[in-house]
Amino acid sequence: MLEKKIIGSHDSLEDVPGLTGVYIGPSENNGAGIYGYKDNKEIFHIDQTGGKIGGWDITSGGIQCEDGTLSIKSEGTISAQSEGIIHWSLNKDGSASFANGNVTMDVEGNASFKGTIETSGGSIAGWIIGADSIYNGTIGINSLKKIHSHR
Numbered sequence: 001m002l003e004k005k006i007i008g009s010h011d012s013l014e015d016v017p018g019l020t021g022v023y024i025g026p027s028e029n030n031g032a033g034i035y036g037y038k039d040n041k042e043i044f045h046i047d048q049t050g051g052k053i054g055g056w057d058i059t060s061g062g063i064q065c066e067d068g069t070l071s072i073k074s075e076g077t078i079s080a081q082s083e084g085i086i087h088w089s090l091n092k093d094g095s096a097s098f099a100n101g102n103v104t105m106d107v108e109g110n111a112s113f114k115g116t117i118e119t120s121g122g123s124i125a126g127w128i129i130g131a132d133s134i135y136n137g138t139i140g141i142n143s144l145k146k147i148h149s150h151r
Contacts, residue, residue, distance in 0.1 A: 023035040033047025044053040051058035055066050064071035069082045076092025088098045094107045102114040122129045126136050133142040 019037045019040045021037060023037065024033075026032060033045055035042060035047075036044040042052075045051055046053075046058070050060065056063045057066065057068075060074070062071055062073035062075075067082075070080050072078050077089060079089035080087045085100055086097065087100055088096075090096050096105045097103070099115075103111070105111045119129055120131050127134050128136065132144050133140055135141070
């Protein structure tokens, strides 16, 4: 059995049983657009006001998931938010925010952390971080042996 396809103007989409296909033409408010249907259910549309496809709402400002928690803005920001709280954001200028604003990074790479930091190694401002110590040259602190000096 062939599926019905509609291309062009149609008085009503409601009177086409089992409508599956693409409708090109005016919407209820006489705006031009492209509309996709499967079994009379709209699965996508793009018109002068925006669009919807695959669970994403398309507006002139960007796209967002249906519940609005994840958005990609046309100005360059990607963010996740809910209940008025921005959980994380990658901004167009290169700055970022994570953990509901508790971890931030500016455009110069300076980071700020609210909370604790745990690491088993690395370095900070010339101090070497080991599994149980931190040292710089001849001065070190070992969590197992108290303060000591390397000679």
